[in-house]
Amino acid sequence: MTALRVAAIQHDIVWHDRAANFERLAPKIAAAAAGGARLVLLTETFSTGFSFDTPGIGEPEGGPSSQFLVEQARRHGVWVGGSCPEIAAAASADDPRPSNSFVLAAPDGSTSRYRKIHPFSHAEEEKYVRAGDEFVTVDVEGVRVSLFVCYDLRFADEFWALAHDTDLYVVVANWPAKRRLHWSTLLRARAIENQAYVVGVNRVGTGGSLDYAGDSAIIDPLGEILATGAGVETTLVADVEPAHVSSTRSHFRFLQDRR
Template identity: 65%
Template sequence: MGAVRIAAVQHDIVWEDRDANFARLAPQVARAVGAGAELVLLTETFSTGFSMTPGIGEPEGGPSAQFLAGQAAEHGVWVGGTCPEIADGQQLPYNSFVLAGPDGTVHRYRKLHPFTHAGEHERFRAGEGPVTLDVGGLRITPFVCYDLRFADVFWTAAPATDVYLVPANWPSPRRLHWQTLLQARAIENQAYVVGCNRVGTAGDGTEHAGDSRIVSPMGELLATAAGVETIVLADVDAAEVTATRDRLRFIPDRRGS
């Protein structure tokens, strides 16, 4: 146990049109499953684009979460991505990562760091803390896009994490930051990192170059993508994380660990 084949679906997004995105993404999920994926990762705000439009939020367990759950049930795999979800009677939504399992299980992580540079903090609520999930013996900690810039939350979660999932709508002008930080988070935490970024142009004109990738605990690029719709796929194994950390005991030398 602890070995899982993960696919990151690098896809374009139809702006603020959930049904159009569900129709486009269903066959891409099917292709990933056909390639042996046991966990399929979609991007941040996979069903709407990174929209700040008032009213873009949907109820927790709304159409986007239902799409993920339906795909998970149909294919017998785990399927995840983020969507704007309103919870706890609040007016503003969370940027919520939803991971749906084949048995009907649903896990949530709420993005900790709203992207203030684009005003996300004015339209979305911040989450409260990291969440670590068990999928087939693999310990998974999801973060979302801008969270990638904050090493401290990755460090805090590291002892209980085998793989970090990072769905994103990361813009092209800062693509080097995306590539470098994904690799850095893997190296410094001796864990796998799966970065799943969108391609195409958002409704606000923002360009995205993709650059999705799966990085090993030693920082090796196991799978990478260019700027088109595609799927990156790799087998990740908890035993490899354990072996890397046993061989190179860096994490215990962190202050406070």
């Protein structure tokens, strides 16, 4: 098994301005791809900011944010992902709420979608967002990648459920600075308890009334932090090796002891 180079782009978000965010993110994606990254990750709601209570914030499935990811993936021949507010094609007229949809675009332009299972009730996200109900794991060039969004990180049982078929968990987020200790601790815990890589990609800057510190991180199956950054826009890069996951689980047989 060969290593997969991952780039986590920790970025600010221009509030409610998709075009401005696309313009700012395109060169960052290009630079990550030029540096050898095969999987390039943006944040949760990378094109709008976390603003689901805004009327009309939802876009059609396959709308401008998804199209941006697909165009970037095709242009650079890499995988590109992030979340956006999408109204599913099957949504009914009497419930037009969007999903918080993590879209992962492949180099050929095909897409996989994970719809956030846990709306953030503390911010009443469930009033504005339709919850998903299916896990998604994607084979990215031989690495089994399971997709999650922000608040999902608090639910350890769902990471456990996918552990045997996961080499890398990706969590895209808009996690506020005032709870940054929780973010960093939970990312590391999910890696250690599941003996898998974890990439957490969080925004920086200010959105709405909240400040964001980033604290994005790439963590290996033993909980070692391979790359991290706080406070500023930056791109974290590290190699993910399925063989390291396998050898860690063979040496420390913790997963088989679960009941």
